[in-house]
Amino acid sequence: MDLITLSIPLFFLLMGVEWLCGRLQGRRVFRGPDVFANLSLGAAQTVFTTVAVGLLAGAYLAVFQYRLLDISPSSALAWTVLMLGVDFAYYWFHRASHRMNLAWAAHAPHHQSEDYNLAVALRQGPLQPLVSRLFYLPLAWIGFPPAMFATAAALNTLYQFWVHTELIGKLGPLEWVLVTPSHHRVHHACNGRYLDKNHGGILILWDRLFGTFEPEEERITYGTVKPVRTFNPLVAAFAPFGELVERARNAPRAWDKLKVWLMPPEWSPPEVAAASTEAVAGRPRFEVSPSRRVALYVAVVGVLTLAVTVLFLFRSRTLPLPGRLAFAGWFLASLGGLGGVLEGKRWGPAVEAVRLAVAPLVVAAL
Structure with missing residues (x-):
């Protein structure tokens, strides 16, 4: 059983702690419909990964057959290099997922919540693994065994859970090296200056090195630039793909219909209105009022x-x-x-x- 599944009880325990701390501070941390959507989308990705395990693991195994090195799982140096390699690959996957429409459609469900709490950490795009696994294939070619890679990737994912909270402020010197809640709040913002910033998984050093770092300085509005406006997880998961189909259908030329899937989210053909990237600070959150x-x-x-x-x-x-x-x-x-x-x-x-x-x-x- 993988580390993510085994960590499910810990996730809920920490969500309970966050809720209690919020109550003690007089803050409403969770909204029921949003939590429902978050947990459902997280479960949807896990179910998809389980169903498609042959495809996802098979690609890594296929490349691993042509590895350059035979790396021992007992080597501490190998584990250190692998953790750095996984985090480096994650940075580029994450950055690409914000800059190419097809990858963004798979990743966008994670950003749709207009709240920011530990439940949002569990909200994932069900089809995202089809994109993310491609960026890890060089690690197979180098020679990191599949089980070793799976453990390192799980540890990278588990680290990212705790940074999805508003209850932890800035953390002093750690802000220079590690991804912190402050850094990741910026990443989840749809404020204009914060778009496509702070893509790191564990280390913020990649963002500082490659020019995508932005400190948290102004009040954050969470969600996507175009809000999904639904708590139905099935609709939320596939709405980004539906929008791309509609944009491709409206593109006047065959070449533009293809480019819609490959260009950044703000791109549109000259004859089609571009997607808005204006600041959306302070907009009201989507609500439902069930009985x-x-x-x-x-x-x-x-x-x-x-x-x-x-x-x-x-x-x-x-x-x-x-x-x-x-x-x-x-x-x-x-x-x-x-x-x-x-x-x-x-x-x-x-x-x-x-x-x-x-x-x-x-x-x-x-």
């Missing part, structure tokens, strides 16, 4: 759905691919149905009725 009954349903059934998903993650190694695909389909229906109920969509209860009827079969198959 207590609806909120209780989404909370209880959402938690049960996540519990079944954790069970799937622990049992996934013994499940054949058709079983993993069937669970993924049920899980996607869960995200869409719960999101529809939360936002008062007329079709939401129907989707929920169908997928709840199938739920006992899903649990029995795990």
Whole structure:
């Protein structure tokens, strides 16, 4: 079982600590609908990674067959170099994900939340691993064994969890070397001066070295420049791709239709209005106001759905691919149905009725 899955109880414990600290300071750290969307999108990426493990791991293994070196996992120097290599590759993946539309569409769900707390750390684009894994392939070519790489990548991801909070201020000399909550708050801002800054995972040195560093100095507005305006995780996950399809459809020339997918988010053909990059400081956050009954349903059934998903993650190694695909389909229906109920969509209860009827079969198959 991978380190991320094993860390799930710790994630929730630390979220509880953050909530309590916020209450003691008189601050509302979490909003229920946003937390639901965050956790659901995080689970969606984990489910996708589990289903597509053959593709994702297979690419690394394929390159590893042609490695330059045979590196021992018992070498402390090798681990040091690997951790630096993973962080360096992560920086360039992260930077590219903000500067190329196709990669941004996969990464954008992580930035859609207009809150900033530890639950946002778990919010991920389900399809993002298809992009990020490409940047790590040079490590396979050098000769770092797959299990060694998987551990280093997990440690890099785990470090980034704690920087998603507003309750920790600046940390003195550490600000010069490590990525801190202050640095990462800037990264999640949609204020004009903060866009596409502070891409580092563990070390902020890469941003300082390559010109993408920006200190936290003004009040931050969180989210994407164009807000997604939904708490439905299924809609949020695929909305960025839908926007690209629409932009490509509106592009007048075939070459421009291709460029839409490869250019930065602010680019548009001359005949098409460019996406806005103006400062959006102080804009109101998207809200929904479900009844207590609806909120209780989404909370209880959402938690049960996540519990079944954790069970799937622990049992996934013994499940054949058709079983993993069937669970993924049920899980996607869960995200869409719960999101529809939360936002008062007329079709939401129907989707929920169908997928709840199938739920006992899903649990029995795990």
